[in-house]
Structures are given as structure tokens and as C-alpha cells.
Amino acid sequence: MASSTEGNRRPVRLADIARAAGVSHGTASNVFSRPEIVREEVRERVKAAAEAMGYAGPDPKGRLLRAGKVNAIGVATTEPLSYFFDDPFARTMMAGISEACDATGAGIALVSAGNEEKLAWNIQSALVDGFILFCIEGGSRLVELTRERKLPFVALELGFDDDTVSAIGVDNVAGARLAAHHLAELGHRRFAVLALPFADDSTGLVSPERIRTAVYTGTRDRLVGYFEALSRFGVDTTKVPVYETENDEASTKAGLETIFAAAESPTAILAMSDRMAMIAIEWLAARGMAVPDDVSIVGFDGVPDAALCDPPLTTVAQPIAEIGRRAARTILDFDGTVRRETLGVELVVRASSGPPPETA
Amino acid sequence: MASSTEGNRRPVRLADIARAAGVSHGTASNVFSRPEIVREEVRERVKAAAEAMGYAGPDPKGRLLRAGKVNAIGVATTEPLSYFFDDPFARTMMAGISEACDATGAGIALVSAGNEEKLAWNIQSALVDGFILFCIEGGSRLVELTRERKLPFVALELGFDDDTVSAIGVDNVAGARLAAHHLAELGHRRFAVLALPFADDSTGLVSPERIRTAVYTGTRDRLVGYFEALSRFGVDTTKVPVYETENDEASTKAGLETIFAAAESPTAILAMSDRMAMIAIEWLAARGMAVPDDVSIVGFDGVPDAALCDPPLTTVAQPIAEIGRRAARTILDFDGTVRRETLGVELVVRASSGPPPETA
């Protein structure tokens, strides 16, 4: 029966019920958005008409255009969407962002895309009031794309220098110094570094030249911090192998192969991410090397998983959730200025680091 | 210099550059959305004008209104936003949803809210093409609110019977049967059940009356499954303590206190969630009871963490990511029909279950 009237889809809009109720669309609008200013009798009539016609309530699309504000912040990355739920670092960050959004009632829109073209489109068409950018990879492209939108945005883990963008990060030099100092103080003198990318194009042992011309300043800063602390203990840093990975399993393992194939294998590994550190622990275990008895490892990031692995990882902990919280607030309370924050890090000593083996 | 012209914020719109370039809005619009149909000379002129005036590109707000489609799906829950990133079950589900969204290029909007009123508003005003509802708690309210929007939606973990809503779930009875059968077959005869809520108002040992009048049919179904399998082994299910919790630490621990305070303590625990099962393992360890030597435990859900805890948890695994994927597809390929899917579950035997102690 009903279907005979319905037939095809007919989106009922405010104007329809206004007409049905015999009032202007202005009044009909008020019934929904400011009911108190409409006389009760009229209000009831309009509501009844809405009910009868199956009106779904003011369509946010229309409201949005008028109001201008979406009340949601976009979080973008070049990784696939599942990155936000799979990666421990991202998850912790998102928890911080969530907290700030919950507090103000803002929503979160996740933006990502497989290929470059889709990413551009998704960023251009995302319905948000601002962006938080996860710049883990392809950060400069992401920043470039987002800048076009002319909306407030803040970069996280920004890998390169650009004073015109708001960014929140940590003191990489100080953090790295902490990690290297800790190991050197324990007595280690033979080190190897598992590095994040210095630029986009390759992996492998890095030359001083590559370090000098690094695109990703975060990577360079961490290395500088490591070397600063090591030099202070008399370590010849030119002899320390630095293997550049892509922070994934394959390249990290390749790095470990290379490092331990050398004549003098290290007693301590400085990993620029917990991810690599944990892969290293696993790799060493598989080769029968004990952590920390044979080799000590210190990570970087302080993801929750690092406390749970075996042995629990000594690492340089970033205040990840706090970074997320501040990033969200930067967008939520945007005031038109470029905001740059550098937060402190903390060395969390757990069981993956200890004195070097006696025989060494 | 520049600032003297800019002064205050002036949102440049398409009409502005059209005027500046001396073309109609129609043509200006085409330059951006279908550049191939406008003559090169004109296209360049318009683009130059856009560049000169600092135009950010067609505003999605305007486009949206015209196009009608947002190209994003909303995921809603009554929990705070961080639930999506903290809870292992939710995370796995979101990974599945992400996958389906990535495949079609759709975005994800997270919707949630502290209080009831905000939730209603957030659902009413979310810019999405459809909803996926996490009905873990307050599911009926969530469904009610969402129905108002008259958008496609699908419920997950729907706790109650309602044939008018699309939902994706698992065969709770069969899953529970698997769990109980496994334990009974190992020789256990003294059981206790850690149950999810039967209704919203209380926790504690449940009466047959409460089971019969259960609001949450999922809970009831799992219990039915447990009891069916146990009966087949001659266990008097009326003697099996069933403790209703809120699936959190406090109430689960209270349940364990109660259960183990009884004269005949159980040798096996059937937990309706991995969460409770893992809390139980911890609680038992703290009391010096060994799992599975003194007490066996079987969980329900199959979250990734269950494989990592100590001892690894035997559990009834739901195809969580697959549920997420199907939910997303239900919205993405919405055809106007009510879709109900019930997926199978699988018993994953790990180290938390074994034969009962000899002395028992």
C-alpha cells in the first residue's frame, strides 16, 4: 500500500513540509533549530507534517553550507587507512587526538589513499575544518597538497625543515643523546645504528655525504644526537656503521645481516624506532644471540608494545598521546598563527640494555 | 605590503575568480571539474586568476550540496572516540572496515559522544552516506537515533532482536557450544560462567528468571550454547554459577571473588569475552592459581591480544575483520534492503585450557 505512494525515492526537504504545514520555510527551519521562538500551535503542526511526510530532520549538507563549520578534524596520511588502527605509534597518537576531540565534541575524519591521485582528491574534498598530518612518509607531498586547501593544519613527525608550517615534534637530538649516553655509560664501545630514511631513494649503509645532504632532518638529528654522546665517550663515530632502512621488516633484517657480517660486530644497537628495535630483538633471538647479554638495544618512540615485548625494550619515549592532544588543540583553537612545539623525551630503561659481554 | 590588501579574511569563491577572469561561473566551474571541455586559452586565464587571488579550489561544501554524496561512512558508538583505537576488538573491526573503504576510496568519519544529547546531535549532523553502529552498549538507543537519519546503516554486535535493521553478527549459540564442549571433553565438570550483561541495570549472580527475560539476546544465546553442550555431558547447569559483569575489570574481578568464594570452586571458566578471560588469567595468577593446571579458561571473540597473553588464550574466534569488511560493503553497496548476515566462529585452542587437576 504505502509503496504505491512512495514509488521511487523522494527526499523530503524542509521546504516540502513548510508547504504542507502552510508556513514559510523560515518558520519551518526555526521549528527545528530554535523551537522556542515558534508558537506552540504552529510548532506542533509543522512537526506533525514532518512526521507524516517522513522528514529526516534538517539535512546537514544544507546546514553545513550555511554555517561553514563542519565540526570535524581530518587526520591524513599517505599510508592506507588501516595504518591508524594497526600501527602502535599511530594508535597512541590517535588516542590523544580523540581525547581532545571528545572534550570539544568534534568528530574525526580519517583521510588516506592508495595512490597519489586519490590522495590529492581525498584531501581536496574532505569535509573538515582542519588537518592533522602524519608525515611518516611522503610528508612533503602531503604538506603541499594540504596547503592548497588553505585550511589550518599541523604536521606531526615532520621530517624536513619548513618554518611556514605548524608542527609538533620532539627534541630528536636530545633523545638520541640520551639513548647513546645510556649505552656508552654501560660500557659499550662497539655500536651500530639502524636509521630511518635520510631521503626517499635508497637503503643500505650510509656515507657521511648522505648524512650531510639528508632530506629528513629528523633522521639526521637523531644521528647527530647519537654521535655527540658517543664522541664524548671517545668512540670514533666514523667507524660506526649506520644502516638506513625503510622502517619495515625486510630492510631492517637486511641491515642486521650487513651489520653482523662485519669483522667486529657491535655489542649495542641504536635503533631509531621501536619497530626496528623489536624486529632486531626477534632477529637476534633467531640467531641465538641474547638480548641484552650479547647485544644491547635501545629503541626510539616509546610505543606501548615496547613494554610488552621480550625482553621489554629500553627506549626513548616520546609523549605520543600528548603530541596528539596538542595537535588536535592546535586545529581546534586555531588562531591563524604558525605554531611550533618541540616536546621533551625521556629515556625509559627496561631489560633490553645492559653491560657489554665480558669477552668483548 | 600584501597584508594591506588582505586586511581581514576574505574567502575567495568560484564566482570571484569567474568575474576576475571575465567568464561565467559555469565556465569557471568547468575549469576545475572538467578542464578538458574548456578552451586552453580560457582555462589558463581562469587558472591564472585563481592563482592570483589565492583561490583554494572548489570548496567541498558547495560541491557536496549539489552532488549529494559525501563519500564517507560514519562509524558510531556510545563509547568515547578513543575506544576505536584502544579496544582490541574495535581495532580489528576497524581494520576490516578500513580495508573495504580503502578499496573504494571512501573515507571514515568517527562519531561518538560523551553524553546522550551530544550523541544525538553528532549522529544527526554527521556528514556521511551511511552508518556502521558499534552496539556494544546502549545499542537500542543508537539504532533509534540513527534510524531518524533515514540513511543506510548496519548494526554490529546487535544485542537485541529487531528484524527491521541490517546487522552482521556471529552464531553465538554455536560458538558457545564449541567452548563448553571443548572444556567438558577435557574432563571438566565444575564450571563457572563470566557473562556479559543480560540487561542494563545490574551485575552479580544471575537467576534463571533474569536469563529468561534477557534484553541482550547475544548474551542469552551464548549462555544457551554453553548450557546445551554442558548438559550433553551430564553437567547440571542449574548448579553452574553465572556471574553477570559489565565486561570491565572491576565487575569481572568481583565476579571471580564470588565464584571462588563458593564451597566448590570451578575447574573451568567460560568467559563471554576475551577481555574478561584475560582479566581472569591475571586475577588467578595473582592468587597463585595456575592456568590451565588449576583452572582452565576459554574466552570469546578472538582478539589479537588473546594470542599474546600468558598463557595464550583458548577462545572462540569471531571473524572480526571480515565482519568489518562486510559491514562496510553493506553500506557502500547499499541496495535498500535489510541485510542480515550471521557468520561462523571457530574454536582456537591455545594454552589456557587443559585437563582438570587430578585432585578435583
Next chain:
DNA sequence: GTCTATTTTTGAATCGATCCAAGTTCAGCG
């Protein structure tokens, strides 16, 4: 130089609401 076919461009209509200045209604008062 005219006519037809094709390529471009135009401008009004539309999407679905909210806002607001101006107009209407009505009770109370002198």
C-alpha cells in the same frame, strides 16, 4: 558569402538549509 556542424560559453536553476530585516498579529493601555 552563406549555411551547417561543431566546439565553447553562458546564465538561470538547483542542491537544502539558515539568517535577518521587514511585515504581521495581537494583547494591553489610555
Next chain:
DNA sequence: CGCTGAACTTGGATCGATTCAAAAATAGAC
């Protein structure tokens, strides 16, 4: 009975784009 002010309503303008039928410009043929 007219006047005043408060309480409601109205209808046009606006938000920022896209669409499409019709008009205009251009090209090609004869």
C-alpha cells in the same frame, strides 16, 4: 478606537558550487 511594544512570521538573500539547455562563436563545405 488608535497606539505601542512584544511575539511571531515571512520571504528574499545567502552559503558555494554543479548542471544543462540554449546561445554564441568558430570551422568547414560549397
